[in-house]
Amino acid sequence: MRSSVPSLFLLFLCFAHGTAHPALQHPPNQDPGPDLCGPRRCPRRPPVQFPFVLPDEQPAYCGYPAQDFKLSCSKGGNTLLRLPETPRPLIVTSIPDNRSIVVQDPKQCIPLLLRNLNLSSFSYDMSQISRYSSYPTTIPCSKRSSSSSMTRLHCLSQPSFDVYAVESNSYVGDLPLVSCERNGSIDFLPRPIGEMMGEVTLVWNKPDCGPCANNRTWCRRDGDGIRCINPPGGHKEKLHREIAGIIVGSFLFLVGLTGLGYVLNEKRRDKAFQLKIESFLHDYEALKPTRYSYNDIKRITNDFEVKLGQGAYGTVYKGKLSNEIFVAVKMLDNSFGNGEEFINEVSTMGRIHHVNVVRMVGFCADGFRRALVYEFLPNESLEKFIFQGDDNPDPFLSWDRLHDIALGVAKGIEYLHQGCDQKILHFDIKPHNILLDDHFIPKIADFGLAKLCSKEQSAVSMTAARGTMGYIAPEVFSRNFGSVSSKSDVYSFGMLLLEMVGGRKNVDVNAKNMSQMYFPQWVYNHLNKGEELEIRIREDGDHKIAKKLAIIGLWCIHWYPADRPPVKAVVQMLEGEECPIMPKNPFVSSGSGDAATMKGSLWNTNLEVIEE
Structure with a gap:
């Protein structure tokens, strides 16, 4: 009866899988076929997905219609972002969430790249500028100077002079500006210039993919707006979970039904087996061994499951007569004496009872199969x-x-x-x-x-x-x-x-x-x-x-x-x-x-x- 449980379970699984409703196999609001707009990545940098797009690998509709959301891969495998009116692209180090991107300038000169931006066509939010009131002035100096209020711009400095940036709120009288002259100014920066020479985080407000991310769906372009779609396999996974719940519930029901039948069957078997145990206990108390059939030996050893050791005349297995009585069963080689000598020795050993001699519980002489059953010593x-x-x-x-x-x-x-x-x-x-x-x-x-x-x-x-x-x-x-x-x-x-x-x-x-x-x-x-x-x-x-x-x-x-x-x-x-x-x-x-x-x-x- 126990062997029927896996078969019933597999049959039910095949039935449930084969009869699933066709409509559920293709959930609505999902791109058919392969997802061309799925995440992509350059070899050395993070995955790229909406609102960004890699035009060399994806259709244009996969990203948001703005020039500064288009990324590219460099020959070295880095992900690049080129902002409008900047002389060189920035390297993307990470895209931590659906509202920000972290970029760095290999020449450590991001503020100088940002000063020429046309804010009317810039997709990123620069409203945090006023929070810092940071309007630095660039000044070249023919002599190396040092001051905590001056930031040296390595990307602009030359062997004959150094270029420094001075915050607009610094007091000029405190600065060593004898060999310096004013060169230009930067109208806005999101943070003090000393903190963003090499790396900066750009934040955008539009498009807002937060609702899609909260629902664990993908964000996609829909005209000038966005829509949320299920990722490939999303509905299938949900469907599979529902089917799995039905299967598990049915399986538990079958297990309970099978277990009930097994218990009833075991009670019938235990009743017959208990008669043999009682007979064994009676003979055991009388210090006489019990003769077992080969089938009894197989049942006692659970088909010779646990091997205790190998001797010159046979193999010893662990057996169990009841939940409290364990035995060691030695299966003898066929060459161990003849039948009469074997039975004679067993009858003699069965009368031995001493605390320092292992006790023989029983024996098997079933055709050519012979075994000795002794008490188990742990x-x-x-x-x-x-x-x-x-x-x-x-x-x-x-x-x-x-x-x-x-x-x-x-x-x-x-x-x-x-x-x-x-x-x-x-x-x-x-x-x-x-x-x-x-x-x-x-x-x-x-x-x-x-x-x-x-x-x-x-x-x-x-x-x-x-x-x-x-x-x-x-x-x-x-x-x-x-x-x-x-x-x-x-x-x-x-x-x-x-x-x-x-x-x-x-x-x-x-x-x-x-x-x-x-x-x-x-x-x-x-x-x-x-x-x-x-x-x-x-x-x-x-x-x-x-x-x-x-x-x-x-x-x-x-x-x-x-x-x-x-x-x-x-x-x-x-x-x-x-x-x-x-x-x-x-x-x-x-x-x-x-x-x-x-x-x-x-x-x-x-x-x-x-x-x-």
Whole structure:
């Protein structure tokens, strides 16, 4: 129903435009065809319009029938005004309104040009002369003189003498006129001569285009008078506004009618959808996931509108079950296991409920399409908060909060290993898979690589390594280090702790030497020498927390699984007030003398191999 609104609107627009009355399309009192008397302009000066005219570009009837309203363009692009009986034209600088024009003389001698005017044929109003009583006299002087009452006329001065203008009301006795003689007089000026040597504003009374300007119409000659006409497009614009008003009103009516139908339709849809929501809430409270169809997944994600991220096994989208419940939907690749294994894992994950493990809300197994639906966590992953850089503006978390996050992750791993009906080995513990809710409570996510085994069995054999480089335990690569077991997750957690301490990847591929590349070795060397870790330390208590997390991380990343503490001991160390003791060198190779004495010295555990 929503898609019909634009179609109805366009149909109505075409109808309204096509049925407009022909008489309205050609409003009266407007020049037909192109407007030959429209504004014109010389390249460098203001637009020229009635009562002025450019005879070279416009018909004579476009301007007022007076010689001093005819303008022209100079070769340099200036607009020129030639007044009667003046030896040279004046340059038009502006036409500010429909009653005045501003002109200037390049030779700075306007008063001398105006003194020969024939006022009987002059179109401009000179009645303001009497306001100033300005009747200057010109006098040439053979010697340079200076007086505030004398204005030097540069346009008349010669190398052998200077010409000055003296106002008629000046007292001659106060002037240095020893080397001067009277030459002539100027009968009128609109302002004192010193103020108008270069530029003057000329004002006319007739024709008066004020009424036309007030109505936003054009002024045109009509015999000896004027008339006002609408500019081209004026009536059309008014007509278009009227049509637009009709269209908008009709459109609003259609929108209201459509909205009412949409609301009624949505109520019917919401009623059916609410039944599914209630079913979901019932299953959610019972800690069991809901099975969705592919169409349900498309509706929940609004046709996969918001993409949250891309993983190795699929793409994650943001979804919404209701106005208050948001989810993250991970669409899995088709190669992710077979149908029975997928459903079996979903049913197992659906029984997991722990504050530090992301909760599965539902799943989709619709033909070849498979998806996992998890609770949505707004703060995304831990990765964006601990790896600072130019492309990561998120603030660094406090050390107290980092400690709480580390403890929460350890408790989540402990629950996976000991708290479920079956032991769950994650095999991909890393910052990217630790999600944070709005209170920064950590939740372990992404069980795409997880393995399920009996709680009585402690080790598992694998035909191929699994995990992310930099976090994979050595025994996952080579059985020379021991059997794959829950201690493999402890190793990954230790690497996670050291990255939280350093705020950087443990392996720096851009470093110049190996000592810079491997951060855990750098940490061990500093702590073993009794040196402090000066890493993002802001307060006094930060040293203790950073050292504690670093030492626990070093305990967890021993090469041999038997030398690593179980996750329960890791939780106890994190909860303890005191800093744990330093471990022995965790990077001992299998051929060193210390290996035999270290291997399994503290955390000796018999690991039974579980066939994959």
